[in-house]
Amino acid sequence: MTLPVEMWTEVVRFVPPAHRRALLGVSRTLHDIAIRFLFATIKIYFMHGDPVFYMLNTENERYVVETSDYVLNRSWEILHHIITNPLFARVIKTISVHAFTSGPAVFEYRTLAQALHSLPQLQAFHWFGDCPDFSTVATHLPRTLKYLRIQSMPAASALSHLDHLKFFQPAIPFFYVREQKWDKIFAEWDRGFGNPTDITEIVDRNPIEELVILSTHVGLLPIRICNTLTQLDICVPQFGELVGIDLLFRHALLLESLSLVGHIEPALLADLPRDPTVLPRLTSFRLSCEYWDQELTEMHVPLLSEFLARRPSLRRLYVRLPGVRLEVAMALATVIAELDSLRVLGFHAGYEPLYEAAARNLADKLSPKLEALQLSLPWYSDLHVRTWYPLLAKLQQCHRLSFLHLFSNGEDPVPLSPVELATDLAHLQLVGIQRSLFTVDREDDEELEPKLWAPWKVKFCLPDDLSADHAWLFKYH
Numbered sequence: 001m002t003l004p005v006e007m008w009t010e011v012v013r014f015v016p017p018a019h020r021r022a023l024l025g026v027s028r029t030l031h032d033i034a035i036r037f038l039f040a041t042i043k044i045y046f047m048h049g050d051p052v053f054y055m056l057n058t059e060n061e062r063y064v065v066e067t068s069d070y071v072l073n074r075s076w077e078i079l080h081h082i083i084t085n086p087l088f089a090r091v092i093k094t095i096s097v098h099a100f101t102s103g104p105a106v107f108e109y110r111t112l113a114q115a116l117h118s119l120p121q122l123q124a125f126h127w128f129g130d131c132p133d134f135s136t137v138a139t140h141l142p143r144t145l146k147y148l149r150i151q152s153m154p155a156a157s158a159l160s161h162l163d164h165l166k167f168f169q170p171a172i173p174f175f176y177v178r179e180q181k182w183d184k185i186f187a188e189w190d191r192g193f194g195n196p197t198d199i200t201e202i203v204d205r206n207p208i209e210e211l212v213i214l215s216t217h218v219g220l221l222p223i224r225i226c227n228t229l230t231q232l233d234i235c236v237p238q239f240g241e242l243v244g245i246d247l248l249f250r251h252a253l254l255l256e257s258l259s260l261v262g263h264i265e266p267a268l269l270a271d272l273p274r275d276p277t278v279l280p281r282l283t284s285f286r287l288s289c290e291y292w293d294q295e296l297t298e299m300h301v302p303l304l305s306e307f308l309a310r311r312p313s314l315r316r317l318y319v320r321l322p323g324v325r326l327e328v329a330m331a332l333a334t335v336i337a338e339l340d341s342l343r344v345l346g347f348h349a350g351y352e353p354l355y356e357a358a359a360r361n362l363a364d365k366l367s368p369k370l371e372a373l374q375l376s377l378p379w380y381s382d383l384h385v386r387t388w389y390p391l392l393a394k395l396q397q398c399h400r401l402s403f404l405h406l407f408s409n410g411e412d413p414v415p416l417s418p419v420e421l422a423t424d425l426a427h428l429q430l431v432g433i434q435r436s437l438f439t440v441d442r443e444d445d446e447e448l449e450p451k452l453w454a455p456w457k458v459k460f461c462l463p464d465d466l467s468a469d470h471a472w473l474f475k476y477h
Contacts, residue, residue, distance in 0.1 A: 041094040041464040042078055044112060045071040049102025051131050057455040075108075082115040089118045094147075094464055096126035097137075105132045113140040127151055128172070128460050149212070153194020156201040163205055169212035170199045173235045174261065174476060180434040183322060183376065183409040185262060185290060185476060196220050215242040215262070226251035230281075236262035246271040249278055257284035257316070261476050264289045269300040272307040284316035286346070288476050297323045305335045314339050316472055318346030320376070322409070326352035330361055337365040343400075344469045346374035351409060354378055356386035363394035372403040372469045374432070378410035388416070395425055403470045405432030405477075418450035430470055435477055437461075 047055065047068040056064060082089045097112065099105070109132050116122070117140060124147035127134045134150050138158035141148070145162055149169040171194060174185055200220045203211070210231035213221075218234060226248055232255060236242050242264060249271070252258075258279070260268070264287070273279060287304065301324065308314070317339065319332060329350045336342065349362065354377055366373070373395070377387065395401060404421060408414045418431045418438040431438040431450055437458050438450035463471045 039078075039088070039091050041096075041462065042092055043460075044075045044079065044095060044097045046075075046097070046099045046101045046105050046108045046129075046132070047072060048100075048105075051100035051102055051129070055098065055100040055129070055456055055459075057459065076111070079111050079115045082118050083111075086118065089115075090121050092119055093121055094124040094126075094462070095119075095122065096128065096460065096462055098460060099127065099129035099131050099134070099151075101131050108132075109136040113137045116140040116142065123147055124167075124464075125149070126462060153198055155195075156198035159202050160205075162202070165202070165206035165208060167210040167231075168203060168206065168208055169233075170194055170202070171214060171235075173214060173237050180436070181408070181413070183407070185288060210257075218242065218248060219244045221248065223251055228254060230254050231257040231284075233257075233259040233261065233286075236260070236264050239263040239265060242268060246273075249273050252279060254281060255279055256281050257472075258282060259284075259286035259288070259318075259476070261286065261288045262290060266297055266300040269303040269307075272303060274303075274306050274310055276310045282311060283313055283341075284344075284472065285311070285314055286316075286318040286476070288318055288320040288346075289322070291322050297321055298325065298328050301328055301332065305332060308332075308335050309338065312339060313341050315341050316344040316469070317342055318374070318473065320346070320348040322348055322350065322376075324350045326350055326354070326358055330358065330365075333362055333365040337367065340367075342367055343369060344372045344473055345370055346405075346473055348376040348409070349378065351378050353380055353383055353410075354387045355383065356390065359387045360390040363390045366391075366394050366398070368394075368397045369400065370398050371400045372473045373398075373401060374405040374407070374473050376407040376409050379408035379412050379414055380410050381412045381415060384415050392424060398425075399427060401425060401427055402467075403430040403432070403473065404428055405474065407432075407434055418452075419448060422448055422450050430466070432474065432477075437474075 052064050052068055053059060056067060058064060082092065101108070113136075116137065119142060122142050122145060125141060125145055127150045130151055133154075134152065135154035135158055138154050139161070141159070141162065143161050144164050146164055147167040148162070148165055149167070149172070151172050153170040196217050199213070199217055200222070203225055204222055207228070208225055209228060211225070211229060212233040212235070215234055215236040229252055232252065234242065242260075245268065301321065304319075308317070317336065319336070324332070326349065329348075333347065336345065336347070345366075354362070375391075379387065395404070404425060406414045406416065414433050416433070418433065421431050422428050422440045428440050431440060435458065436455070437453040439453070440448070440450045442448070461471075461474070465471070466474065
């Protein structure tokens with residue numbers, strides 16, 4: 001009996017992504033359906049010369065040449081197929097462009113501009129790098145675009161035709177930290193953040209619901225936008241740049257997700273609303289700070305504890321206060337343990353050695369309901385067993401834990417392999433160690449061997465590459 005296309009589509013939806021490509025050779029029906037999933041998101045690469053070494057995070061010239069050769073040809077094939085095949089073009093919902101070439105790239109960006117006019121279903125557009133600059137294709141974006149993330153902001157006139165944007169990120173200030181051991185977030189990209197007036201003009205013209213901006217732009221946000229935001233990420237490249245946040249809180253009645261990331265002053269914690277009627281819909285909160293003076297940190301941590309204690313509906317939480325003493329970190333963990341709705345957690349335990357008693361104490365604070373977890377711990381080889389085994393015993397009780405990311409901020413690297421973690425924790429689908437990611441494919445009949453992501457694929461990771469919870473937790477790694 002022949003099943004309708006709609007039912008086959010649902011069948012394909014449940015096929016693991018790693019195995020969907022095999023459906024292309026089964027039948028015409030499954031081929032056409034698999035194409036919709038395989039090419040809903042495409043990645044285009046402009047790569048040539050010295051910028052490619054930075055992009056690929058390597059000094060290996062042969063690897064650069066071979067990788068550039070492959071992805072440039074593949075990018076041209078995809079763009080050509082978009083231009084010449086309207087049925088294929090209708091499948092594409094998301095494009096990311098990686099612009100790292102030392103040449104003018106005239107043929108590349110003009111081909112991309114032509115392809116953009118052939119994409120009736122395009123919803124999301126990402127642009128990384130500035131060689132060539134995003135402004136070369138900005139005017140060619142479809143008017144109906146809803147999601148725009150760019151490396152730097154062009155003149156507002158280049159985007160004046162857009163009036164359907166719901167997500168807007170006009171600058172990407174925090175880039176992948178190349179050094180695996182550095183426990184820091186910093187503004188690696190320090191040019192081209194754009195004119196604040198241009199940014200506010202675009203924000204004011206579109207029905208923005210999700211926004212990622214720099215701290216210097218917060219005071220320019222129209223009150224109307226504050227009233228409609230459901231997600232807000234504020235990136236702070238320099239200390240002392242985040243002001244006026246309390247006014248924003250009072251007007252952000254629909255805000256569900258708030259991230260404060262970067263060089264944040266400890267005094268900001270005094271602006272976090274303890275009154276639960278302020279930010280009443282908040283379910284995701286991230287406070288990811290660069291190093292503070294220990295005394296200042298501990299003076300303000302009770303304010304953070306009070307804020308969290310009155311947010312029982314938080315489902316996602318990330319707290320990074322790297323300067324805290326272990327005693328203070330454990331006090332915060334105690335407050336976090338009371339959040340019964342919590343399913344996604346990122347937690348930095350400071351730099352003091354985590355002895356067995358402290359490790360057991362931290363393990364006791366972890367909810368068995370967790371589905372994704374990131375831990376930054378002070379790993380020391382001589383304390384490995386006493387640090388890890390109490391935590392492992394608890395994590396084995398987390399039967400829905402699908403993502404575990406471990407980061408060592410101590411003297412030694414995480415002394416665990418992805419295979420060990422995937423074996424000991426049977427529900428893991430994704431493993432993170434330092435800034436590397438490994439996909440766990442349990443459908444494969446061969447021996448379990450998590451697959452390492454190329455560093456540049458981690459560096460330019462898209463929300464579409466991960467589940468929503470995993471993407472949120474790994475977002476500012």
